[in-house]
Amino acid sequence: MTETEIAALLRFFKALAHESRLRLLGFLAQRARTVQELASLLGLTEPTTSHHLGLLRNAGLVTLRVEGNLHWYDFEPSELAPLAKSVLSRQNVAHWAGQARAEKPDRLIQNYLESDGRLRLIPASRKKRYPVLAWLAAHFDLDRRYREPEVNQILQTRYWDSATLRRELVGYRMLTREKGIYWRLPEEQWVRMDK
Amino acid sequence: MTETEIAALLRFFKALAHESRLRLLGFLAQRARTVQELASLLGLTEPTTSHHLGLLRNAGLVTLRVEGNLHWYDFEPSELAPLAKSVLSRQNVAHWAGQARAEKPDRLIQNYLESDGRLRLIPASRKKRYPVLAWLAAHFDLDRRYREPEVNQILQTRYWDSATLRRELVGYRMLTREKGIYWRLPEEQWVRMDK
DNA sequence: CATCTAATTAGAAATGTGTCTAATTAGCTG
DNA sequence: CAGCTAATTAGACACATTTCTAATTAGATG
Numbered sequence: 002m003t004e005t006e007i008a009a010l011l012r013f014f015k016a017l018a019h020e021s022r023l024r025l026l027g028f029l030a031q032r033a034r035t036v037q038e039l040a041s042l043l044g045l046t047e048p049t050t051s052h053h054l055g056l057l058r059n060a061g062l063v064t065l066r067v068e069g070n071l072h073w074y075d076f077e078p079s080e081l082a083p084l085a086k087s088v089l090s091r092q093n094v095a096h097w098a099g100q101a102r103a104e105k106p107d108r109l110i111q112n113y114l115e116s117d118g119r120l121r122l123i124p125a126s127r128k129k130r131y132p133v134l135a136w137l138a139a140h141f142d143l144d145r146r147y148r149e150p151e152v153n154q155i156l157q158t159r160y161w162d163s164a165t166l167r168r169e170l171v172g173y174r175m176l177t178r179e180k181g182i183y184w185r186l187p188e189e190q191w192v193r194m195d196k
Numbered sequence: 197m198t199e200t201e202i203a204a205l206l207r208f209f210k211a212l213a214h215e216s217r218l219r220l221l222g223f224l225a226q227r228a229r230t231v232q233e234l235a236s237l238l239g240l241t242e243p244t245t246s247h248h249l250g251l252l253r254n255a256g257l258v259t260l261r262v263e264g265n266l267h268w269y270d271f272e273p274s275e276l277a278p279l280a281k282s283v284l285s286r287q288n289v290a291h292w293a294g295q296a297r298a299e300k301p302d303r304l305i306q307n308y309l310e311s312d313g314r315l316r317l318i319p320a321s322r323k324k325r326y327p328v329l330a331w332l333a334a335h336f337d338l339d340r341r342y343r344e345p346e347v348n349q350i351l352q353t354r355y356w357d358s359a360t361l362r363r364e365l366v367g368y369r370m371l372t373r374e375k376g377i378y379w380r381l382p383e384e385q386w387v388r389m390d391k
Numbered sequence: 392c393a394t395c396t397a398a399t400t401a402g403a404a405a406t407g408t409g410t411c412t413a414a415t416t417a418g419c420t421g
Numbered sequence: 422c423a424g425c426t427a428a429t430t431a432g433a434c435a436c437a438t439t440t441c442t443a444a445t446t447a448g449a450t451g
Contacts (some may be wrong), residue, residue: 005213010218017209017213045410049428052409069427070427240440240441356400
């Protein structure tokens with residue numbers, strides 16, 4: 002086994018040898034996320050989060066897609082991390098996330114909220130609409146079924162046009178519907194940000 | 197995923213996140229070894245080696261079998277390390293060992309050598325004879341074939357009774373013979389110390 | 392049982408890693 | 422282009438890990 006292969010192996014194991022990074026991978030295995038969202042989920046600052054993401058990227062465990070100002074990281078092991086490709090399934094890794102930190106909504110969402118916490122408007126650009134819809138989806142329990150009036154009622158606490166929100170949520174597969182009954186889908190089934 | 201499962205996962209990755217420990221695992225994947233032999237192979241002191249072995253053991257990657265005064269460690273992942281069991285084959289891990297450090301024979305062997313480097317006697321106890329025979333086996337190239345007189349000649353540089361040594365080496369499957377031709381076997385085929 | 396040997400444990404110095412604040416870069420928005 | 426936003430980079434400090442020497446433990450040997 003060559004010098005560089007050992008070095009790659011070492012980078013790989015070192016990347017996984019810290020709780021913050023396991024949790025980061027967990028959240029990324031659920032769906033692609035931006036740095037500030039991850040920082041808020043973990044309760045760390047953005048520079049620290051950025052540092053950890055750099056290590057994960059170096060180990061070939063995550064990818065980065067830059068979209069304007071936003072950096073979308075995703076759990077996507079490369080050939081650099083053959084062990085990861087064969088062993089770490091998205092499903093399993095998603096469980097490493099653990100408890101998210103007290104979810105004060107991140108700045109991006111805050112910008113679209115009134116002081117009373119209601120939505121000012123639905124962001125026009127796809128890349129800003131996505132996190133806002135994700136935040137709305139979190140208003141629903143994963144294991145509960147809802148009838149349409151209930152869905153509307155919940156959404157109306159956040160925005161006057163509940164019908165549009167409902168349609169958008171279904172479009173992104175954050176909610177789904179069958180025979181008039183709605184329920185929330187787990188994040189790994191959402192239409193991915195980057196697709 | 198529970199608190200303790202994450203903790204176990206973390207112990208596992210941390211155990212693998214240091215070059216010395218990857219190399220230790222490499223040497224152990226070849227065969228069971230004592231602390232002082234490992235220390236000598238890595239070029240570390242015994243306390244340091246002992247410390248690393250403790251971490252590996254805690255992570256469920258190696259086992260320890262005490263035999264009198266000697267502690268035999270072996271690469272033998274437990275259920276504590278499910279990832280290891282499924283992914284880290286003995287064969288592959290053996291390559292992590294890398295270059296052994298300048299092999300000044302360890303104390304145990306030194307005790308059986310004259311000042312000129314010749315063997316004083318063949319240790320009577322199985323557990324001391326084993327490392328001495330391993331040291332003798334290293335006198336032979338892995339990829340070469342030897343005729344019996346050659347084998348005797350090499351062994352006679354170390355001890356007067358080459359015939360007994362030759363028989364012992366074959367018995368432990370450190371050497372093997374077919375139609376009067378001898379060759380050295382890789383360590384993973386030796387009769388294991390602990391069996 | 393006195394002594395020797397292999398290993399571990401204690402404790403200290405050196406090195407490495409994680410985290411923060413402050414400064415900087417790069418992209419977007421009016 | 423002036424100002425704003427998301428992210429990274431720099432630098433400093435705290436915390437954790439590695440490694441050593443010295444002391445201790447536990448088994449073997451005469």
